Amino acid sequence: MTRFVAEVSSNHHRDVDRALAFVETASRLGCAAVKFQLFKVDELFTPEILARSPKHRARSHWELPEEFLPALAARSRDLGIQFACTPFSLRAVDVLQPHVDFYKIASYELPWADLLRACARTGKPVVLATGMATLDEVVRAADILRGAGCADPLLLHCTSGYPTPVEQCNLAAIETIRQATRARAGWSDHSVSPAVIYRAVHRWRAEMVEFHLDLDGTGAEFDAGHCWLPKQIGPAIETVLHGVAADGTGDKTPVDVEMADREWRADPTDGLRPTLAIRKTWNP
Numbered sequence: 001m002t003r004f005v006a007e008v009s010s011n012h013h014r015d016v017d018r019a020l021a022f023v024e025t026a027s028r029l030g031c032a033a034v035k036f037q038l039f040k041v042d043e044l045f046t047p048e049i050l051a052r053s054p055k056h057r058a059r060s061h062w063e064l065p066e067e068f069l070p071a072l073a074a075r076s077r078d079l080g081i082q083f084a085c086t087p088f089s090l091r092a093v094d095v096l097q098p099h100v101d102f103y104k105i106a107s108y109e110l111p112w113a114d115l116l117r118a119c120a121r122t123g124k125p126v127v128l129a130t131g132m133a134t135l136d137e138v139v140r141a142a143d144i145l146r147g148a149g150c151a152d153p154l155l156l157h158c159t160s161g162y163p164t165p166v167e168q169c170n171l172a173a174i175e176t177i178r179q180a181t182r183a184r185a186g187w188s189d190h191s192v193s194p195a196v197i198y199r200a201v202h203r204w205r206a207e208m209v210e211f212h213l214d215l216d217g218t219g220a221e222f223d224a225g226h227c228w229l230p231k232q233i234g235p236a237i238e239t240v241l242h243g244v245a246a247d248g249t250g251d252k253t254p255v256d257v258e259m260a261d262r263e264w265r266a267d268p269t270d271g272l273r274p275t276l277a278i279r280k281t282w283n284p
Contacts, residue, residue: 001241001244002186002201002206002207002208002209002240002241003031003032003033003207003208003209004029004030004031004032004033004208004209004210004211004237004240005031005032005033005034005035005084005104005127005208005209005210005211006022006025006026006029006031006033006034006035006211006213007035007188007210007211007212007213008022008034008035008036008037008213009036009037009212009219009220009221009227010037010059010062010064010219010220010221011212011213011214011215011219011220011221011222011227012036012064012219013218013219013220014061014062014063014064014065016065016068016071018215019036019064019068019072020071020072020075021215022034022213022215023072023075023076023079023081023083024075024079025213025215025230026081026213027076027079027080027081028230029230029233029234029237030237030238030241031081031237032081032082033076033081033082033083033084033101033102034072034076034081034082034083034084035083035084035085035086035104035210036064036072036084036085036086037064037085037086037088037106038064038066038069038085038086038087038088038092038095038096039063039064039086039087039088039089039092040060040063040089041056041057041059041060041063043088043089043091043092044059044088044089061220062220066095069085069095069096069099070099072099073099073100076101082101082102083099083100083101084100084101084102084103084104084127085099085100085103085104086103086104086105086106087103087105087115087118087119088106088109089115090114090115090118093115093118093119093122097122097124100124101124101125102124102125102126102127103119103122103124103125103126103127104126104127104128104129104210105119105126105127105128105129106129107129107130107131107132107133107158107160107188108131108132108160110128110129110130110132110133110137110138110141111137111141113144116128116141116144116145116148117144117145117147117148119145119150120144120145120146120147120148120149120150120153121148121149123149125150125152125153125154126145126150126153126154127153127154127155127156127186127208127210128141128142128145128153128154128155128156129156129158129188129210130155130156130157130158130177131158131159131160131188132160135176135177135180138155138177138180138181139180139181141155142155142181142183152183152184153183153184154183154184154185154186154207154208155177155178155181155183155184155185155186156185156186156187156188156208156210157170157171157173157174157177157185157186157187157188158187158188158190159190159191160190161190162190162221162224162225162226163190163191163192163224163225163226164189164190164191164226165191166191166193166195166196169191169196171187171196171199171200171203171204172204174186174187174200174204174205174206175204175205184207184208185205185206185207186200186206186207186208186209186210187200187204187206187208187209187210188209188210188211189209189210189211189212190212190226191226192225192226192227192228192232194232194235194236194239197209197211197236197240198236198239198240201240211228211233212226212227212228213227213228213229213230213233214227214228214229215229215230216229217229263275263277263278264278267279
């Protein structure tokens with residue numbers, strides 16, 4: 001069954017109550033996990049970029065306070081969903097280890113073999129986004145994760161456009177990644193399109209769908225256009241998860257609602273309905 005993961009990204013306003021509200025909303029929407037990001041700008045960008053770019057320095061206002069982690073992890077587990085986080089430094093891997101159920105590595109960090117190895121060596125599951133990557137780069141990253149101890153990585157096809165035009169989602173690459181790496185595969189969404197979500201799940205069998213969530217349109221990343229509001233993503237998740245109930249066991253045998261009509265099928269002796277046994281005893 002497809003697992004939905006709500007990506008909070010930097011929409012938490014550095015407010016612990018708002019961050020906890022994301023956890024609660026993710027649970028209410030039917031998500032299997034909620035995910036945050038752990039970075040510090042001076043561990044994310046080089047000094048020369050920070051010296052020249054006020055825009056990049058301003059991202060310090062998006063940093064998740066590390067002291068929030070225990071409360072976020074505890075609330076997630078209380079609600080029966082997993083807590084995950086993306087580390088953007090080797091230090092962050094260690095900080096997160098006591099708290100996360102799995103690591104998510106971002107597309108921008110896919111080439112960083114040391115980070116992949118550090119996550120894998122913790123023994124925790126690893127999910128890797130593959131935006132901007134070539135297939136050779138994805139295969140190499142999967143091999144690095146496995147070589148460092150993550151035997152079963154989950155690779156998310158992703159288009160790193162914010163937002164992503166539907167025609168550039170290239171969902172068929174989910175299967176390309178699955179075949180090339182022999183790994184589980186899914187979709188990290190930036191399209192904010194229910195049609196894309198349905199196609200990723202029903203046509204390309206995405207085992208995980210990650211999406212960016214905002215609570216109310218005031219999050220730091222909402223104006224970029226790649227974040228879903230609860231009223232948008234809720235019906236999409238409900239449709240996907242409700243449809244799972246229709247799968248059944250796969251056994252071809254009459255089910256309860258059919259049983260009463262079996263005797264009203266055509267009798268093989270003359271092709272007329274109902275069967276001979278019913279004809280003899282039936283009264284209107």
